[in-house]
Amino acid sequence: MSSSTVSVSAATPTLHPFQRKVDDIKPSKTDINFVIMDYLVSEGYPRAAERFAKEANLQLPHDEESIQSRVEIRRAIHVGDIDTAITKINDLNPQILDTDPALHFALLRLQLIELIRTCTSSATSDITPALNFASSQLAPRAATNQEFLRDLELTMSLLIFLPATETLQKELTELLEPSLRRNVASKVNEAVLTSMGAHGEARMRSVVRLRQWAETKARAAGKDIPPSLLLGLQDADERPANGNTEATDVMVQ
């Protein structure tokens, strides 16, 4: 992957002058290794990071404990065990959720969705736990913020619609998709990293954004560059690199 960020997609007979310039640049191996390592650590791949460290003869920058707990938190969110996730986040640093109501609310809402799922899974089951949870955990916060309120109302409507799975509206299906969990998980990951004084997001993401920005600028200025510059990450190339998540969501699990 490291080489693909700078290399040419294919050997075209006549190289564009810009492409030739690109080829002339020899990025330093240490820099590339650093970016990769940063990615592995920030995104939470402890074992890959460990192996890569051995291979590239690097030191692991953070201690493993924090990577490990971030991995556990992420896993918990991905499988829908929000309670565990919240407990673990609080073990790490209770300030994270205390000072970021939006994040806390997002997590609690995930938990509510899970509760609703279990409540509605069988026709006989009781929905009181979900109602209790919503009124005790989410409702107080929801009153303070219009967006929270809307989100909560939307989520609560699942209670009504959920048994009839086929005819769900798009908004509601989104709530049930794993991408919602992934989104929240990545937000949590960033928040945890920021709270530890590290870069919230992997540097690779900002590098990609920087490249995109430079390309737009160059095109706007009418510079002579090839009509399309591929990143080399096939999937990511199809979308503009504006979002924080798309480019790497592909790589997450």
Place this chain on the structure above:
Amino acid sequence: MGRSTIPPALNELLNPSTPEAQVTALQNLKNEIVGHEQRKELAVTHGIVKSLARLLRAEARKGGKRRMNVTNGHSAGLFSETRRGLEEWSTEDELRSQATLVVGSLANGGPAFVTPLLAGDILPPLLEALRPSETPSKLVTTTLRTLNQIVDAVAQEKPWVDMSESSSRFSLAFAVNESIYTKSGIQSLAELLAQSAGTWKVTQQIESAIRLIMKTCREEYQKKMLVDAGILDLLADKLVAVAAMDDEIPTTEAKQSNREQLPRICLSDILDAVSAIIKDSHFYTARFLYSHSIQQLFGWPKERASATQDESSSSVASWDKLIPRVQTMTSKSDPYKQSWPALGAYPSATGDSYARLPSMDSLQQTSSRGVITDESESPLFIWLMYVARRGEGRERLSACWLLALLKKFGERWPLNDPSRMTRERHFSYLIIPLVEKMIEESSPTSEQSKRASALSPAARDEMRYILERSPLVLAELVAGNKSLQTAAVHARTLPTLIQILKKSFDVPATPSKPLWQPRASSHEVKDPRIDPVSSTLGRSGFSADVLHAFKYRESVLLALAAIAGDQDSLRKLVIEMGAATHIIEALVPYTESSEQGATFSARDGNPDPVLVAACKVIRSLSRSVSVLRTSLIDHGVAQPVFELLTHPNVKVQIAATEVITNLVLDVSPMRTEIIDSGVLGTLCEQCHSANFDLRFGSLWALKHLCLGLSHGMKIQCLEELGVGWLIQVLNGEPSKPAMGTPNAAGEQVDILNAVDEPHMDIDEEPSSEEDEDAMTESIPSMRRHQRPGSRYTSATNIRDRLQQIKNDEQDPRLNSERDDIRIQEQALDFIRNFILEDKADGEMIDHLLKTFGHSRFFELLDAKLRPKNSLSSASTSQAQASPSTPSYWPNNTHRTSFPTSGTSLSQPNWAAYPAPELISATVYILVHLANGRNAQRSLLISQTTLMQHVLPLFTHPRRDVRVPCAWMLHNLVWIEDHIDEAVTRERALSLRQLGFEEGAKVLIKDLDLDVKQRAIVCISQFDKLIGEGHARSGFASPSTFGGGGEAGAGGLGRLGGMHGWRHDSRG
């Protein structure tokens, strides 16, 4: 229900069973309360605080003992000890850690929750847990974090509370600071900082500790404690460790980076912590600059030629390499490059990268020097500029802030700094645009800030911090510097600032709705066993939005005040942009009646710092007569300012008094309005205040007020002020030591004549050329006094220099002397304006002489004119005995070339004289006495000792002293009416006897035109009256200078014009 889940955990904690059970209970409790204010409240009202405190205290005691035993006295194993502590993480440690986390979470609830926490004495055990030698490092980290949370919460209470005010003693912030700033607390912080950063854990601890310092350090005593504990040096070490990574010399890099590895992310915290400590203190700034590590890495710049013998030349060279980097970046990004002509015209441009920067001359035609110099900045400045340009957000801001503070220090204690031109150029092209950009981007209306507020709370907080701080940085940068002010305006900052100011009033009245509650809050009967104090919530603070609005309102006002400080055109610009309305709005004080933080909006009044800042802007603006006469009166500024005079906070009173000073000038249309509202009584009352600044400011205002007042009111004013009080002020303290005091090196140094005082001097309208001169003169001459080659590099030199700066700043005797002189000057000026009348009938002089008593009055004046320690009968010959003290200060060395040949006057020891300001002010009183009735003039001349003491002043090095001397003589020999000729002749004769004719002949050689022309008139009067002057005066025929006659004719007219000499706007 949410409620039902809490009691089990609470019960366990209130009635503890086993440690394990408590740990579980705490964990549950923590998970319950995080992010849920209502449950926090529930926990507190159930008395959780007491049990948390008990838990923490008990464990702290146990833990401390246990570890003391383990350590067993060997001090070297500090680090390994913490390591071991980490391994033996016990249930007790976990208990403490969890309890600490719960405390932190409670504190996140805001000031309302801190009140019970403090009441429950939770801080002491927490602070005990900071000792890295006794506490496992994980717990230290947690504790630091919790302390930071408490401090953050406290900041929402009422951040503007002034610690020096007695009312602040009841504030939370005061209590928290009291507990943290204890000997042991600071010691622990120092120990934490002294750890060498390597592992991530240690780095985190260092970071949190630095943050804690940065957030809490504000008061002088705190700074002192931090510096005394060596924390400033430690911070400098950390800073250098980060900076060393940018140093491109491989050898040092290897050395440094092995020692310390602090991530760059800490940099802004370190910079801010350093700034917090050194702010407002030249001495601490010097301590920072001369700290060992800073000196080692940054050295001090060399005159390039001598760099070779400098042992640190290698490192210096490496910083020089950073410059081109900075400069190339400049030439690329400089948005103004297009608008200025290319500088190819300068042939010297080869190899000089600065040549790409347009010189200041093209921006502003103030300087006579058009040549581009290739001086480099001092390495520390270069690096900070580099950081500012490289970084973004807080890192950039903190670098700029530190730069601004260091620049201020450099202006006061110039040493080895580049010339002012170079520095100005650096700042106006490298720093001001950055600050301007930060202001623009953080403005609440900008795209960036909108986007940031949608992002994480951290990003939003950073944006807010930048908005609060960046105008302040701008204010600090441009204060008192015209070209930087102009540069700031060129950068189009003004409209942005005013827009932000406007916006600060538009913050909606706290939209935060109350939390929804599942059922109506039931008023349960409280368990009587629960300690009531620690289980009752305190008052909630202000909403973050409102506090934020207050803060940035204040900084924007300060920035406006600084920009409008010195130039009329900019003042008008500020007004034209429509700032006046908002400034007036910022003068309305916040009243306690509108308490309730939740419903309080940013429009309903202003906290004290905003009031002070608003007063500063008005003061700046009112220096412009036209602004004073137009927009300020249109906006009705007088009444709100007048009301602030009686504000409970003395700082506000002082600021308001300073505005009043300018508003009661007789050019001010608001004068009568203010007088009618009874300002006289208020000011006289304030003159008796215990606060020096208030006394000083009020007397200054009275001085202005008194000018042109009706006789009756003048007399009333003097009565209210009290003659006794005036005499007391004029006498100063009884046991006044001489002004010249030995400095560290044992030399006799007149500190008061030292480098120009930065404050208040703006009044005396120094032309820009003079300023330039002062700079260029003082630097080399100051260097001359050091041994050649030694540039404060050796330890002794540094110590001497530090001692000098310390004495200047902290020596209470010097400071009180300085204050004394300032207020005496005002008192003298007050008398001067008191006796000044439109029709010179001498009535006020009579009144004054009567109330003071002749002899006492003249003795008072005499005391201000004669050398210290000499009796009133002592002649100047006594002063001659010790001819020239080491002429330490540039002014003296420069002026001794004054011609003394052919006269009986020789150079007295000026250092033994009172401060020149006092002499000058006193002589001006004599000028007016000499303008009185004939009897009064003769009375003056008959004061032989006094007159004898005036005579030597004719050769005083300061022009400000010689000018009034000349005027006095002029007035004494001037014939107003032909009837008076005989009397005048008599006066001339006595004056000749006293040696004044000779004196006039000295003055005629004066370099100063004003003095010279007065002297010419005097001599011709002497000639006319006594008639033999021509034969004897072998020198200085009037024609040489021309315009002698004209000056004579214009004499009185000029004097009339001089009434305004003390019209100075308040600076």
